[in-house]
Amino acid sequence: DTGVSQDPRHKITKRGQNVTFRCDPISEHNRLYWYRQTLGQGPEFLTYFQNEAQLEKSRLLSDRFSAERPKGSFSTLEIQRTEQGDSAMYLCASSRLSTSGRPYEQYFGPGTRLTVT
Amino acid sequence: GNSVTQMEGPVTLSEEAFLTINCTYTATGYPSLFWYVQYPGEGLQLLLKATKADDKGSNKGFEATYRKETTSFHLEKGSVQVSDSAVYFCALMDSSYKLIFGSGTRLLVRP
Numbered sequence: 428d429t430g431v432s433q434d435p436r437h438k439i440t441k442r443g444q445n446v447t448f449r450c451d452p453i454s455e456h457n458r459l460y461w462y463r464q465t466l467g468q469g470p471e472f473l474t475y476f477q478n479e480a481q482l483e484k485s486r487l488l489s490d491r492f493s494a495e496r497p498k499g500s501f502s503t504l505e506i507q508r509t510e511q512g513d514s515a516m517y518l519c520a521s522s523r524l525s526t527s528g529r530p531y532e533q534y535f536g537p538g539t540r541l542t543v544t
Numbered sequence: 545g546n547s548v549t550q551m552e553g554p555v556t557l558s559e560e561a562f563l564t565i566n567c568t569y570t571a572t573g574y575p576s577l578f579w580y581v582q583y584p585g586e587g588l589q590l591l592l593k594a595t596k597a598d599d600k601g602s603n604k605g606f607e608a609t610y611r612k613e614t615t616s617f618h619l620e621k622g623s624v625q626v627s628d629s630a631v632y633f634c635a636l637m638d639s640s641y642k643l644i645f646g647s648g649t650r651l652l653v654r655p
Contacts, residue, residue, distance in 0.1 A: 467647070470588070
């Protein structure tokens with residue numbers, strides 16, 4: 428079990444640029460979640476996938492954000508035309524499903540810290 | 545809507561002191577409840593969980609009991625160590641199985 432990995436760990440970009448983050452979940456985990464954490468706050472849900480299907484998106488996910496999970500394995504989160512307010516830690520988590528379809532607990536990656544200057 | 549409220553930090557304790565971090569929730573139904581811990585420079589780690597009323601989750605000397613009547617899930621430890629210094633997050637899992645987190649409580653344990 429190698430855990431959830433995220434890449435890059437840190438990203439500094441200028442306002443208006445596009446950025447893309449990658450998350451590799453624990454193998455065989457059907458569900459993959461993205462959260463955003465700003466300084467001094469708890470993580471906030473952005474979106475989640477079950478296999479390759481994106482099943483829910485938060486209102487926090489503006490049209491500048493897009494997430495994909497091709498083939499139900501790794502996932503990418505892209506932010507277009509970044510703004511300073513996008514500066515945050517972006518966390519990925521994964522979980523497996525029970526035979527009844529209920530997910531077990533979520534395991535988190537180390538996060539990608541985005542700084543928009 | 546669903547929400548989680550935690551006591552504000554920082555909580556500063558001496559080594560071997562008793563720890564309580566309060567957590568209350570608002571939710572429809574009876575969600576699963578979790579405590580996650582975030583050590584400096586690291587990601588979130590699951591500390592313990594409880595899936596139904598009166599369940600007690602425990603791990604590494606930490607405990608929390610799911611109290612339906614008070615909608616609470618307070619974290620306790622009988623004797624804290626310096627290595628327990630971290631930020632602790634209480635969370636509930638909503639009906640679509642996403643986590644709703646509290647704002648976190650920073651714990652600082654002094655030798």
